Amino acid sequence: MDDPPTPAEWRCWLEEQAPKFLLFARQQTRSEADAQDVVQEAVVESLHRLGHRLPPPALVLATIRRRAIDWARSEDRRRGREAAAIPPGPAWFDTGVEDRELAALIRDAMGRLPENYREVVTLKVWGGLTFREIAGALGIPANTAASRYRYGLAELRKLTKPVLT
Amino acid sequence: MNELDHELFEAELRELKPARPPAELMDRLVAAQPGANLRRPAPTETWRCLLRWLAPAAALAVVAALLVWWLPTELRPHRTRSSRAAGDRPAGADGTDRDRKQLAILDTMAQRSSAEPSYRLFSIEYHLSAVNTLGAATFRDMAGVQYESRDSSPERFLPSVKYTREL
Secondary structure (H helix, E strand, O other): OOOOOOOOHHHHHHHHHHHHHHHHHHHOOOOOOOOHHHHHHHHHHHHHHHOOOOOOOHHHHHHHHHHHHHHHOOOOOOOOHOOOOOOOOOOOEEEOOOHHHHHHHHHHHHHHHHHHHHHHHHHOOOOOOOOOHHHHHOOOHEEEEEEEEHHHHHHHHHHHHOOOO | OHHHHHHHHHHHHOOEEEEEOOEEEEEHHOOOOOOOOOOOOOHHHHHHHHHHHHHHHHHHHHHHHHHHHHHHHHHHHHHHHHHHHHHHOOOOOOEEEEOOOHHHHHHHHHOOOOOOOOOEEEEEEEEEEEEEEEEEEEEEEEOOOEEEEEEEEEEEEEEEEEEEEEO
């Protein structure tokens, strides 16, 4: 598609993609406000790079990661990032009443995963990217992305074993 | 964790959908719509936009066509000279040319004519009385020497027929 999207196309694309972007950004930043700002900046930057055409999600996710690192590099934000644990904040997942406990468990377990596993698991499971796209977004070989995913999933399984299969 | 466990666990994780962003962020993202300030052009605007570059392009094409037409005209002296070199002698603007072919034809006719058998066509000369200049160009060579090239064609001849009396 060479033309910029219509308002309806744009809204539809956002409805589908923005939840993935924000989930990933929340894991990459130290606060909800930072996550939202990073998502907005990444979306706008990706659009400009593609001449106002709808960008592929992998490009936006990669831009979110780079932007989050840039944000974390500033002195005041770095202190927060070094604290490691993901702070409490808005729910990461849309859940019914029955899933709320499960969603909280996953969120907690994800927060305890090493960052390099967490980002690969998030991009694969909820970002819907291929290992090749993940490799491009994170600047790692595709094989590394695949092995991190397997280790990350196994680790996540251990952390959630009492509840999940 | 075997392959089946792996897939089941993965499927369970996929059941959870990422939360919808807050309305405030969605509003900001919607406002960042690509080309929002450059709204999609209407069909008439598209044509106008097309014409904006089509008109100069057409003008350029006309100029190019004129150049293509004009250049061979300018180069014609070289071609004409070379073609003439292979054929008949050129008619000089400043002199008299003898058309040998014409002379031969008239000579034959004169011989056949019974009215004046005692005269034999001696010669026929054409005096070039007008020259039509087709084009002229000024050239400058690498050494900076300037010279002019003219392409001309004979326009009018004044024939002068001479006979000799046969004895």
